[in-house]
Amino acid sequence: MEANRPPQTSVTTDGDATGPGEEARKTVAAAKAANHLSEVRLVVLGWRWPGKSLTGNTIIGREEFHLERAAEFCVKRQTEVQGRQVIVVDTPGWFSAQDTPPSYKKELMRGAILSPPGPHAFLLVIPVGMFTEVDRSRVEEHVSLFGERVWKHTIVVFTWAEVLRNISIERYICREGKELKWVLEKCKRRYFVINNCIFGEHPQVNRLMERVEKMVAEEGGYYKPEEVEKEKKPMDENQNPAREVRELGARPKQNSGLDLSKAK
């Protein structure tokens, strides 16, 4: 059973960890085969508009998720990728420069229970570009709705990577600074660069599945929503129905100093 697999200790980065020589290649191939899952369950997370739905489409290989700014609900789709059933749950995303209304947060959290017994991976979609302190704290606030353990099951997926042109992703991460590094450290530097301009049959989707399978092997299983429920506090401010009554939809954060015209 996957939940009983011993955790592995190696740290993953983008690209395959192939060493020189035939022996190394055989070892990597054997590890991939051992990690293979017949079903892969994914939840796509992120703020609004970084490319969550398009990433879902790239994985599914069809235009299944609508690209719309005002998505309010989770959407689940399924397909087969190289001998695996792959389930993708697309989520509405959070507001990046305003408080996310409680109803959206609830819907976001519902994303974790739509693929029972629980998702193998949360794909945290981040567009390549400026990543600010506010972005980091919004990521922290919303990812932590799933409990601290969610980080053990999270992979950062970079979109819009074509804007990097000749700069490598490693160099981009290094230059972007401590806020992005914080997020990457939280998920043990697991990241994947997806090319959303490529549609249909392409090795990148299989590579992403292998990355998920490796993480599942390293972390000893999938994310179990019921365990996270137990670890949660009885009720925090965000889930308090009284707050829901007070909130009249989305509104700017007090003293945030943010330019809402740039709301993502």
Ligand SMILES: Nc1nc2c(ncn2[C@@H]2O[C@H](COP(=O)(O)OP(=O)(O)O)[C@@H](O)[C@H]2O)c(=O)[nH]1
């Ligand atoms: N060039 C480019 N466009 C992208 C990429 N990812 C998303 N987009 C575009 O960005 C917009 C928002 O994407 P969408 O998937 O709807 O964002 P979501 O709100 O996170 O689901 C759409 O117009 C997409 O076509 C990418 O990697 N490269």
Ligand SMILES: [Mg+2]
């Ligand atoms: Mg969307």
